[in-house]
Amino acid sequence: MKGLLVGVAAAALVATVCPAQAPKCDLVAGWTQQGSARAYEASNLFEYMDGNAEGYLLYGFVAMHGVTCVHGGDSILIDVSEFADADSAYGMFSANRDARLPAEALGAGSQVTPRRVIFTKGTFYAEMAASPDKDHTPALRAFSAALEKLMPGSTAVPAALAWFPADGQKSARLIPESVLGLRLLKRGYVAEYEFGKAFVVQESSADEAAAVMDKLRARFGQTGDPLQLTDRYLGRLCFIRKGPYIVGYANVAEGHDPAALASVLAARLPQ
Amino acid sequence: MPDSSRRNFLLTGLAVPAAASAARSSADDQKQAAPPRAAIASPQLRYRVLGETGLRVTSVGFGCMVTSDGSVIERAADIGITYFDTARGYQGGNNERMVGAALKGKRQNITLSSKTHSATKEAALADLDTSLRELGTDHLDIWYLHAKEKPADVTGELIDAQQTAKKAGKIRFAGVSTHKGQAELIPALIANPHIDVILTAYNFSMGQTLDPVIAAAHAAGKGVVAMKVMAGGLRLAKPGNKLYDTFKKDGALLSALRWVLKSSDIDTTIPSITDMDQLEENLKAMTGGFTRSDETLLARHLERIAPLYCRMCGQCDGACAKGLPVADILRCLTYADGYGQFSLGRERFLELPAEVAQVRCDSCSTCTVDCPHGVRVSERLARAQELFA
DSSP, X not given: OHXXXXXXXXXXXXXXXXXXXXXXXXXXXXXXXXXXXXXXETXXXXXXXXXXXXXXXXXXXXXXXXXXXXXXXXXXXXXXXXXXXXXXXXXXXXXXXXXXXOOBSSTTEEEEETTEEEEEETTEEEEEEEESSSOOHHHHHHHHHHHHHHOXXXXXXXXXXXXXXXXXXXXXXXXXSOGGGOTTSOSEEEEEETTEEEEEEEOSSHHHHHHHHHXXXXXXXXXXXXXXXXXXXXXXXXXXXXXXXXXXXXSOOTTSOHHHHHHHHHHHSOO | OOTTOHHHHHHSOOOOOOHHHHTTOXXXXXXXXXXXXXXXXXXXXXXXXXXXXXXXXXXXXXXXXXXXOHHHHHHHHHHTOOEEEOOTTGGGGHHHHHXXXXXXXXXXXXXXXXXXXXXXXXXXXXXXXXXXXXXXXXXXXXXXXXXXXXXXXXXXXXXXXXXXXXXXXXXXXXXXXESSOHHHHHHHHHTOTTOOXXXXXXXXXXXXXXXXXXXXXXXXXXXXXXXXXXXXXXTTOOTTSHHHHHHHHTTHHHHHXXXXXXXXXXXXXXXXXXXXXXXXXXXXXXXXXXXXHHHHHHHHXXXXXXXXXXXXXXXXXXXXXXXXXXXXXHHHHIIIIITSOHHHHHHHHHTXXXXXXXXXXXXXXXXXXXXXXXXXXXXXXXXHHHHHO
């Protein structure tokens, strides 16, 4: 029994010190670790990446584990960040991917370029960067595939992404604060189209959403539901409330009807 | 690549197509001109000259890193804000793209800066070309070497990259940004004739510790730009966060900005601006000076922050007679009290060795830990024990 307890304690210690998602260089044969492993939390992330830490904290960053691997003259820096929830991890990924480049089928989302890989799975967001300047794609793919297998969590993309019509969509991402630059719209998804941008904000209840709609009417000095207006910066826009959701379109180009677009989007949301 | 080289991590950007963003640029867009007349006439705006660069900028600029929507940047430019700052590494390059799109057609009226984390000349210049493409311009007004901490970080190779870019007309002025180590780094930058602008963290929580080097930089003709002006104690605080809301409620965020602006050695500031509301709040800082009520407010908040928030400086390591890892325990408490993540704080506390978790500070008659930053250690440890143990 004592041996069992020691074993359990040791396993717990390993889980704490070296969680499964912490990257390791021996994930790919021939690579070895350079220096010690890195571990950061929200309170000290700036020590590692001052100047860019806020971009992580904005998405509810919890912790990061990292390691630098070397092979011959090549090196790959791997960092795996954990976020408060899977939507936030995906949000971090979507904020950092280049929507103009193709996606890769790995985890819930991935992008691979000759020197860089980013992907997300569950509550984790992984980044890899290789040097020197050449095509490191085979090694990056090998590391990312091995690491992805170790990561717990779902490979499903956030459900909200399916609400946005796919036709003509250029990008879709989570905005962690102030959707459309409006503090009233705390957090939500925005999808960009050639003709404008669609948004979905979920409040905690229908009453909360109704209250936010009232504040939007007051802010823009308009009445009505749907709330439709033209703003100097947000262009032709329309807000519709559906249950706890506030949805709509902004910066809608001439020839498109913001209210009609918003109605279609609202119809795609759950009841 | 050095073990912890986040700098190099960021230089390995995605290879991006150039056509879309480069097409935005027009010859007229590239000219640096005086701020628009209407903006100058506005009583809300105040201008300062950025050292010997001669660049005339609003005393409150715009840090674009966490801006949620390009419309906020566009509006700020229309209002008359003239200095906008971004970096190659922000959001994998997406931030520069957003800034470029938002400032399309306004380039001639603004001062635009970006930064590179790269460690070599070749990589830095490649970063610059990408920045120009994404921002839709043919030059930056200021190009910073990003987040340097010590003189050795500002290598001859990087200075050479800036000089090469200057000669090619891709940048007008060379800068260095720094978040820490300023007491040693800034004097070295002052002595470097190739550096025109210094972007430094500077806020009320630092007291007057940086004032001498900042004054010396200003006196030497360097442009001095302040960032992190809302104080390190607010690093994690965002709308909805208890600390942030407390600050905002009584106007301390505005006071913090005014505290920075009261220094004539600071030429401009780049507070991170997320949304329209924050933009409007920050504009107020340009009207009216730092008052006694601002001072009182900040003193009260500093007093509130200092006893509560451990800076993890490590100076108390080994000081507890009972062997408590003080910083680790206070970090657990910060999760709960500062960020509202009680479960995370408790989880981390319970990961501590059992003999540590069992200690109760109220069993000691006196505390052997004396925090140099004023954290009330025994009180905070006792609270952690009460909350988590």
